[in-house]
Amino acid sequence: MPTDQYAPPAQPGRAAEDDDSGQGPRLLSGWGRTSPTVAQVLRPRTRAEAAEAVATAGPRGLIARGLGRSYGDPAQNAGGRVLDLTGLNRILSVDLETGLVTAEGGVSLHALMRALVPFGYFVPVTPGTRYVTVGGAIGSDIHGKNHHADSSFTRHVTSMDLLLADGTVRTITPESDPELFWATAGGMGLTGVVVSATIRMVPIETSRLAVDTFKLPNLDALMEKLAGTDADYRYTVAWMDCLAKGPKLGRALLDCGNFATLDQLPAKHRAEPLAFSAKPITSAPDLFPSGLLNRRTIAIANEVWYRKTPATHHHLASIGGFFHPLDGIRDWNRVYGRAGFVQYQFVVPFTADVTFRRMVERISRVQAPSFVSVLKRFGPGSPGYLSFPAQGWTLALDFPTGTPGLDRLLDWLDEQVLSEGGRVYLAKDARMAAAHLPAMYPRLGDFREVRAKVDPHGVFVSDQSRRLAV
Amino acid sequence: MKDALGSAQSLLILGGTSDIALATARRMAAGKTTRIVLAARPSARLDAAARELRAHGAEVETVAFDADAVEEHEKALGAVFAAGDIDVVLLAFGVLGDQASDEQDPVAAAKVAQTNYVGAVSSGLVCANALKKQGHGSLVVLSSVAGERARRANFIYGSTKAGLDAFAQGLGDSLHGSGVHVMVVRPGFVESKMTAGMEKAPLSTTPDAVAEAIVAGLRRGAEIVWVPAALRYVLSGLRHLPRPVFRKVAQR
Ligand SMILES: Cc1cc2nc3c(=O)[nH]c(=O)nc-3n(C[C@H](O)[C@H](O)[C@H](O)COP(=O)(O)OP(=O)(O)OC[C@H]3O[C@@H](n4cnc5c(N)ncnc54)[C@H](O)[C@@H]3O)c2cc1C
Numbered sequence: 107m108p109t110d111q112y113a114p115p116a117q118p119g120r121a122a123e124d125d126d127s128g129q130g131p132r133l134l135s136g137w138g139r140t141s142p143t144v145a146q147v148l149r150p151r152t153r154a155e156a157a158e159a160v161a162t163a164g165p166r167g168l169i170a171r172g173l174g175r176s177y178g179d180p181a182q183n184a185g186g187r188v189l190d191l192t193g194l195n196r197i198l199s200v201d202l203e204t205g206l207v208t209a210e211g212g213v214s215l216h217a218l219m220r221a222l223v224p225f226g227y228f229v230p231v232t233p234g235t236r237y238v239t240v241g242g243a244i245g246s247d248i249h250g251k252n253h254h255a256d257s258s259f260t261r262h263v264t265s266m267d268l269l270l271a272d273g274t275v276r277t278i279t280p281e282s283d284p285e286l287f288w289a290t291a292g293g294m295g296l297t298g299v300v301v302s303a304t305i306r307m308v309p310i311e312t313s314r315l316a317v318d319t320f321k322l323p324n325l326d327a328l329m330e331k332l333a334g335t336d337a338d339y340r341y342t343v344a345w346m347d348c349l350a351k352g353p354k355l356g357r358a359l360l361d362c363g364n365f366a367t368l369d370q371l372p373a374k375h376r377a378e379p380l381a382f383s384a385k386p387i388t389s390a391p392d393l394f395p396s397g398l399l400n401r402r403t404i405a406i407a408n409e410v411w412y413r414k415t416p417a418t419h420h421h422l423a424s425i426g427g428f429f430h431p432l433d434g435i436r437d438w439n440r441v442y443g444r445a446g447f448v449q450y451q452f453v454v455p456f457t458a459d460v461t462f463r464r465m466v467e468r469i470s471r472v473q474a475p476s477f478v479s480v481l482k483r484f485g486p487g488s489p490g491y492l493s494f495p496a497q498g499w500t501l502a503l504d505f506p507t508g509t510p511g512l513d514r515l516l517d518w519l520d521e522q523v524l525s526e527g528g529r530v531y532l533a534k535d536a537r538m539a540a541a542h543l544p545a546m547y548p549r550l551g552d553f554r555e556v557r558a559k560v561d562p563h564g565v566f567v568s569d570q571s572r573r574l575a576v
Numbered sequence: 577m578k579d580a581l582g583s584a585q586s587l588l589i590l591g592g593t594s595d596i597a598l599a600t601a602r603r604m605a606a607g608k609t610t611r612i613v614l615a616a617r618p619s620a621r622l623d624a625a626a627r628e629l630r631a632h633g634a635e636v637e638t639v640a641f642d643a644d645a646v647e648e649h650e651k652a653l654g655a656v657f658a659a660g661d662i663d664v665v666l667l668a669f670g671v672l673g674d675q676a677s678d679e680q681d682p683v684a685a686a687k688v689a690q691t692n693y694v695g696a697v698s699s700g701l702v703c704a705n706a707l708k709k710q711g712h713g714s715l716v717v718l719s720s721v722a723g724e725r726a727r728r729a730n731f732i733y734g735s736t737k738a739g740l741d742a743f744a745q746g747l748g749d750s751l752h753g754s755g756v757h758v759m760v761v762r763p764g765f766v767e768s769k770m771t772a773g774m775e776k777a778p779l780s781t782t783p784d785a786v787a788e789a790i791v792a793g794l795r796r797g798a799e800i801v802w803v804p805a806a807l808r809y810v811l812s813g814l815r816h817l818p819r820p821v822f823r824k825v826a827q828r
Pocket residue numbers: 137169170171172173174175176177180181191211212232233234235237238239240241242243244245246247248249250251293294295296298299300301432533534568
């Protein structure tokens with residue numbers, strides 16, 4: 107075979123793909139491992155080094171990168187600079203009276219939990235993984251299972267130090283600089299670099315959650331139950347089986363929880379009620395063939411998982427077990443193989459339940475194998491100009507990129523979302539059409555105005571901002 | 577930027593009036609491609625092609641480009657990249673020549689080589705360097721099965737494609753890890769204006785089928801694409817035939 111002779115030779119200076127340390131030209135992608143591009147990576151250890159990197163950025167600009175847990179291309183910048191913030195990883199001050207903690211932009215939520223859970227404080231909002239940075243949490247204005255109760259991350263940020271395009275640092279609060287603050291909240295790193303932020307943590311009595319799990323046989327039952335549990339539980343989320351069809355369409359397990367009080371703990375845990383330990387159990391090898399996760403294997407896994415869960419049950423869960431089940435497997439994104447996968451998360455208003463149902467039906471009908479499908483109800487959104495959450499139903503799905511007809515399915519979903527005045531989450535987007543952005547984010551104009559003021563020469567750019575003409 | 581599913585937003589065609597390239601542009605414009613640059617020798621045909629693609633909803637520019645004028649490549653193509661990122665470059669220009677008469681006219685034969693090989697080396701490098709600076713993008717090179725094993729009937733053209741093919745593969749390897757991807761496309765007989773009036777060869781195909789294979793190849797990040805796909809096996813057989821047998825087979 108003529109092609110066999112041309113297996114590419116091993117390249118000595120080859121850019122590493124997954125190694126998240128070190129500087130220099132590197133091939134970067136998001137957590138979905140799609141659309142890798144090459145950028146000059148700089149990893150400052152001090153604010154001054156970070157400022158220097160911004161001030162000397164070339165014509166292709168610079169973007170901040172945290173732990174690269176966004177799925178698509180917002181934390182990469184082809185041909186330009188990427189500022190790896192993980193070297194700015196110090197917790198600067200903690201006030202145990204008020205729960206206010208000031209941390210550098212590269213501190214992970216994992217580190218905050220490790221440091222503060224033993225003192226009775228939890229992060230105000232956690233995503234489905236602890237391995238995100240404070241900067242990334244602000245850049246995407248992340249939400250958690252408690253959005254209906256506590257809104258999104260930046261609502262709990264009282265102040266941040268933002269490194270601007272001219273290399274200066276400005277301290278901004280929602281009171282002092284409301285426009286710049288709310289442009290930065292959810293602004294995908296495009297207003298500047300968050301070098302540190304002050305966050306109001308939430309007090310907890312124990313590090314365990316009292317969880318009720320409900321097994322719901324179909325979509326109607328699920329939507330009704332979710333609406334009914336919001337008032338009683340701070341944390342709710344449903345894991346939906348997107349391959350179930352017909353009368354089983356939308357069957358799900360609904361997890362509802364609150365942090366346990368001391369008297370809810372069994373005696374053996376009371377001695378150390380605030381213990382926090384969470385280590386990745388195993389690492390998924392990088393050898394999974396691209397087709398390993400497909401419609402059949404996922405359908406089987408869903409069936410087993412649904413069946414083995416009893417109808418309703420109450421149990422105590424750890425922080426990791428309840429909030430971050432996927433963190434139990436390091437690099438789980440590799441199970442999708444080299445071709446990678448895309449996440450798709452949208453929100454539509456509660457009034458759109460007919461459209462919502464039609465979307466779930468279509469996803470089920472085309473048998474698009476989503477491994478993790480998460481349904482939640484959002485409370486009112488934050489003032490962040492490009493912040494994602496808005497009151498309504500939100501569904502997150504992931505699909506291997508090789509899924510036949512995937513682009514048509516996702517384009518169709520975009521249209522349904524648009525027709526209901528909803529939006530797609532930028533932290534997960536990797537393929538949306540640029541033309542949809544203004545309709546999905548009606549405050550884009552305000553965002554652009556602020557950006558034009560603080561970054562007139564367009565220093566902060568990412569692959570995503572180029573792709574979507576943000 | 578190319579998206580996670582391999583759709584490109586911008587396309588630059590070198591040889592902007594090629595039937596295969598325009599079929600590809602039409603397909604891409606029907607998807608998410610919104611900026612198309614046609615680099616070609618100015619002609620009424622070029623203007624018509626631009627008009628037609630605009631009707632498909634794309635923003636289309638034309639740029640004067642002659643593959644033979646290698647000294648001009650840097651300037652003409654540099655301006656295209658300076659105006660904005662290019663996600664996909666399609667190197668499509670080429671001439672078939674007239675084997676019988678070119679054998680008697682070495683200067684004419686050298687011109688085939690000048691366009692197909694020399695012009696491609698120069699413009700291919702200009703584009704590759706620009707893509708490398710961007711840190712992303714794909715360079716698609718239209719090679720041909722004719723380059724796989726030279727035939728008596730068209731070895732002048734075939735040898736230029738053999739050179740181009742080798743160049744493109746080496747270039748692809750040199751760009752490994754740079755964020756830039758090179759894809760070599762090897763069509764068989766394509767019913768385009770290049771082959772108008774010629775007798776169809778077995779397994780002949782159409783510009784649209786080549787376009788489809790190009791779009792699919794970009795999506796999966798392929799390095800070599802045969803059109804139709806079966807040619808890969810046919811050629812791997814032909815490649816190992818002893819010379820006397822090949823001479824006989826190739827005559828038919
Ligand atoms: C398993 C898993 C589960 C998830 N679950 C949820 C969820 O439940 N809810 C949710 O909201 N999200 C969720 N996410 C997405 C994730 O929370 C966000 O993508 C988050 O932004 C990732 O943080 P990061 O530090 O990895 O940032 P990156 O991915 O590196 O960057 C994300 C964005 O933030 C910007 N940014 C990063 N650091 C800074 C900084 N210091 N200053 C300014 N901008 C910066 C970047 O430029 C980029 O635009 C999940 C992701 C995974 C992998």
